Amino acid sequence: MDEPVFTMHARVSKPVFLGMLWAFTAVSFLFVLFRIVVRYGSFRRLYLDDFFVLLAWSIMLTTAIIWQIQGQVLYEIYAISAGTQSYTPDTLPKFLKFMRFIAPLTILFYSSLWCVKFSFLAFFFRLGSKIQSHRIWWYVVLAVTAAVWISSVADIDYKCSLGGLEDILIQCSDLRHVQYENRTFWANCAGDVITDLLILSIPVLMLWNIRISIGKKLILLAVFSATILIMAVAIIRVVINIDLDRSVDISWLYFWSFIEMGTAIIISCIASFRQLFVTSQNQHLYGKAAYRTPYQKLPNIGRKGYGPGESGPRGEGNTESQRSAVGATIVPLDVLYVRKEFEVANVPATKRPPLNREWE
Structure with a gap:
């Protein structure tokens, strides 16, 4: 009965895990702070996309605080599994309490990630092209993005997080259940990447129709295409960590989850900086200049x-x-x-x- 629990091995050490966690949280905070200062200094107000980014970082901070506390229990279990720490009667209750946080932490991860996606969508809507087909496509992408977020939260294995100790130790370690859980990781990763590609298609369509030089189009496209880095991290998070027939290593999975969250927030801020420059020069990237000869x-x-x-x-x-x-x-x-x-x-x-x- 104890075998599934005490054969856990950490692929990333505790100092590295917690250090990376707070490093990405701090760096992303600096980007968010700079974004807010520049936005408010330029427009004297914040927009919906800014609030989505603030919410994404707030969720990331909340997740970091939870891991700072509960990560101690996880690495205690790793130490017992490695034989460097003795088993005590309160080990199983601690483990059960720790598992209670897995489902909420997963929900927070997807929610933070999708807040960044919704920030991009709000950002592009505010820039928005007046072409009706572009507007329709924006609503299609919004609907698909929201649906994928709902499905990603819905397919979380709540039973293996919020269930009883027997369910977690026996049923959740069954091979068929492990394979099902790993397939959901792959499916959610696919949904994550697909929604990023759909969101990226919106500025591509806009840039195709505006009258600016090819050089400026390439620069703007390169900035918006930085979301490809988020997709790369999402794929690495699953490919490196997930073996279909083996239980996922919790520390390694959430190590890459934090990297993806931090990268997504940073990229969203970088993309907005370029738009601030363009707006200061021409008032509206996708609108028409309304100058009259005086x-x-x-x-x-x-x-x-x-x-x-x-x-x-x-x-x-x-x-x-x-x-x-x-x-x-x-x-x-x-x-x-x-x-x-x-x-x-x-x-x-x-x-x-x-x-x-x-x-x-």
């Missing part, structure tokens, strides 16, 4: 009439106001489009103004 507002410097505030002929004494008016109307050339047809006519030489005369 000819009517320019001072009358090309004729003899006096504009507002002019104090003498040719606008003398009003040089500073003219300069400020002209300077206020300057817009970036890359967003200014002028369409005007001009007719060129031969002008008699007698009517041409001398080149050295001032503007009248």
Whole structure:
């Protein structure tokens, strides 16, 4: 009866596990903090995607605190299994109490990961293209992403976490049950990667239709494609750890779970930094620039009439106001489009103004 419990071996040491756990939590916090400061400094407010990232990091912090406490019990069991620590009467009750946290910790993991996905979706919706097909595709991706999160939480083996001690020690160590549990890990990994690819397809469609240079498109696509790193970590988490016929090593599985959570939060913040730069230059990446040529507002410097505030002929004494008016109307050339047809006519030489005369 004790055999399934005390044949556990840690693939990652306790200092490495806890050190990595808090390192990713701290680093991701710095990225989140920088994101919030820049966002608030630029827009004087936070958006829905920012709150999703904050929620994802809060869940990660909660998970880290739980593991800091309950990880002591896990590594105590590893020590008993390795023969470096003696078995005591309270070992099994401790083990049962520890297993009670496995299902909630798994729910927190998927919830944190999916908060990052929903953050990306909210981010792209706010940028959103006005093309109806793009909007429809966004709603399709949202529905699929939500459905995969629900299924990932639903297929957790709650019986082997919240059940009795006999169920955990005997039934959950049965080969058929182990194979079923490992298949769910593979299925959830597939859902994780597929939803990431679907979310990545949204900015790809947008970039395909906007009128910016190829270089800028490639830069933006490279930034958004950083989510591929999250997919790589998700695959590594399962491929390295899961053997279909063997029970999963808890420390190794959650070691990579924390790496995936931290990486997802960091990548979501990096992707938003590029958008902040683009927004500051052109107000809206996927919108249309609404600049009008300000000819009517320019001072009358090309004729003899006096504009507002002019104090003498040719606008003398009003040089500073003219300069400020002209300077206020300057817009970036890359967003200014002028369409005007001009007719060129031969002008008699007698009517041409001398080149050295001032503007009248």
